[in-house]
Amino acid sequence: MASFNHANYTARDTGSSPAAAATPTLGVGPLPLDGREFRRQGRQVIDFIADYYDHIDEYPVRPAVAPGFLARQLPDTAPSWPEPDALASALRDVRDLILPGVTHWQSPRHFAHFAATASNVGALGEALAAGLHINPFTWAASPAATELETVVTDWLGKALHLPEQLLFCGGGGGTLLGTSCEAMLCTIVAARDRKLAEVGGEERMGDLVVYCSDQTHFSFKKAAHVAGIRRANCRVIPTCRESGFTLSPAALQAAVRADEAAGRVPLFLCATVGTTPTAAVDPLRELCINGLENHF
Ligand SMILES: Cc1ncc(COP(=O)(O)O)c(C=O)c1O
Structure with a gap:
């Protein structure tokens, strides 16, 4: 939906001097839409999404498309100039080109993998967050956002009945992350640094061992690898149908004991x-x- 290609701005575009033209004007200048136009286009987007949800059960859950179907319908390069009614044409493209190639996870007829994680209430929340465009790097960068994250993280911990010492209110704490993969990596790195401090420093990196089952999502092995754990030190404990493919405490214990015995x-x-x-x-x-x- 990008309506500007900032890299193509020149002195002629902006009315500035040739010297200034050498520097891209990213982020400088008025907002691309004034308040009236923002409201008009915003309503179009909300109507589009509302129509989608009204008719979601009419779409085939799995699209009947072959690899490359979309790429060959799109231009090779991004648009260089604003189109007269860029949003309307973008929404037409979404309807005619994108939706026919979408797997409809929110469809009531989608039974693959697991229940979809989105809700239309969540979509409105995301719109609000995008509109405010908060940067909560530190408390000073956005005090309300930082405190809100703290409060909401504790709400989540309480809903999961986590021990109080893991919550902010009990002296612990956490952070909201974008994906499980990120969370996996952050927790392994935090555990790694704490353990290395306990056992004698970075020379012990090669001795660290991580454990999972043969059902664990592949992101765990990937995160362990990124965190510097040796591939040979990732123990994948086999599971079986009889125990519902769950990780066996006895098998885990045996693997841990063997590793300890080997130093x-x-x-x-x-x-x-x-x-x-x-x-x-x-x-x-x-x-x-x-x-x-x-x-x-
Ligand atoms: C159990 C489990 N862990 C981790 C992930 C990775 O999730 P994300 O895409 O949020 O990183 C998935 C995704 O399907 C999953 O099912």
Whole structure:
């Protein structure tokens, strides 16, 4: 939906001097839409989304398209100039080119993978967040956003019945992240640094071992690799149909004991509540006892 190609701005475009033209004018100048036009176009977008939800059950859940179907219908380069009614033409493209190639996760007839995570209420919240465009790097960068994150993180922790020491109100805390992959990486890095400080520093990196089951999402292995854990030190515990594809505490314990006996350092266990392939729920309580609570 981009209606400007800022990189193509010149002195002629902006009325500024040739010297100034050498510097792109990104982010400078008035907002592209005045208040009246913003309201008009905003209503068009909301109407478009509302129509989509009104008719969502009429779309085929899986699109009947072949790889490359979209790329060959789009121009090779981004538009260089604002189109007269860019939003209307963008919405036409979304309707005619994009929607026919979408897998409709929100459809009431979509039963693959797991329940979709979006809601139209959430979409309105996202619109509000995008409109305010908050940058909450630090408390000073946006005090309200920083405090709101703290409060909402605690709400989530309380809804999950987490122990109080993991919440801000109990001296702990957390952060809201964009995806599970990011969360996985952040938690492994935090655990890694704490463990290395305990066991003698970075020379022990090669000894750190992480554990998961053969049902664990691949993002765990990826995050462990990015965090510097040796590939050979990622223990993937096999599961079986008889136990509902859940991670066996006994098998985990055996793997941990073997690593300890070999002088390696157990670092991190990734248990899953609802695995991607079978929605298996690993027995968290049992995995945390039998002495394993000292490790992870
Ligand atoms: C159990 C599990 N963990 C992690 C992920 C990765 O999620 P994200 O795409 O939010 O990083 C998924 C995605 O399907 C998942 O099912």
